[in-house]
Amino acid sequence: MIKSHQMAAINYSILLCLILLGCNTSNGQKNQPTETKTAAKKDTAAVTIAKPEPPKPEPPKLDTVLYNKAVMRLVNDTAMHGWPVKTAYPLPGALLPFNRIVAYYGNFYSIHMGILGELQPDTMLKHLLAECKKWQKADSLTPVIPAIHYICVTAQGRPGAGGKYRLRMPFTQIDKAIELAKKINGVVFLDVQVGQSTLQQEIPLLEKYLQMPNVHLAIDPEFSMKTGRKPGTIIGTFDAADINYVTDYLTQLVQKYNLPPKILVVHRFTNDMVTNAKKIKLHPEIQFVMDMDGWGFPAKKVNSYKLAEVREPVQFTGFKLFYKNDIITPPWKKMMTPEEVLKLYPKPVYIQYQ
Secondary structure, three states: OOOHHHHHHHHHHHHHHHHHHHHHHHHHHHHHHHHHHHHHHHHHHHHOOOOOOOOOOOOOOOOHHHHHHHHHHHOOOOOEOOEOOOOOOOOOOOOOOOOEEEEEEEEOOEOOOOHHHHOOHHHHHHHHHHHHHHHHHHOOOOOEEEEEEEEEEEEOOOOOOOOOOEEEOOHHHHHHHHHHHHHOOOEEEEEEOOEOOOHHHHHHHHHHHHOOOOEEEEEOHHHEOOOOOOEOOEOOOEEHHHHHHHHHHHHHHHHHHOOOOEEEEEEOOOHHHEEOHHHOOOOOOEEEEEEEOOOOOHHHHHHHHHHHHHOOOOOEEEEEEOOOOOOOOOOOOOOOOHHHHOOOOOOOOEEEEO
């Protein structure tokens, strides 16, 4: 016979077992959904298929037929002195030779360096657009693009704070040039006169502007004083190695920022201003213009064009007209007209007014 205290102990043991059994069962029920969710996540991850990326649109291709036709128009369908130059086709977005650029040149601080500083901005733009209309009438097959050609590094007769005989313009003035070009849907050229500095020191400082699609570059050998002389005392010079630094730099810039080709203008009115011209490297990212920027009566200018541009072809040519200096030398008393300039061989694609 089981005594009462023994029965109480048995009942207590049974109750304890039931409590423990209930806890295990409860824990199992709590863990089960968690394990199921985890497994479901694993299963979902295992069957997820990555969505394919949409195909990237191919860049527009250059119309090589139109390019060849435009080039041949420049050389009057006649091969001579290495014209037309055989180079790689430019990248899409190239302005030349599909267009002709007509630019106003100068510095906003000076009335002596060109038309940009002589006239008030609105008046200057009206004059520029009027010149563009003349060129469009003279050659209706080639669209005309207006341009502001701003000298952003000017050669100086004194050494200045850096001892380099050059003065860098404040960026506010470059901003002004860009804003003026926007008003006429034009492009901008930043012109560099290094003095006793170098292209390697000056060009990279302009990168924030050169990465803009509508901003291009010009360099002026006349004021590159490799001999240590003061600018303006003798005609300076660049070698092909100097120019190749710039074309390489601009090429990398175009690739880095996915830009349309950059135009590089190099001023030249004597052969010695650019040495080893045959070694100048061309790239599809660069459109190279050798610009005849000498002044005087027509025969003198045409002769300089033939010697410095035509006989040493690089890619494209330019021609500069002076509102003052071209008309002060007898016997000629007026500038050459667009029709007269277009008789040159090859026809310039870049026209500059000073």
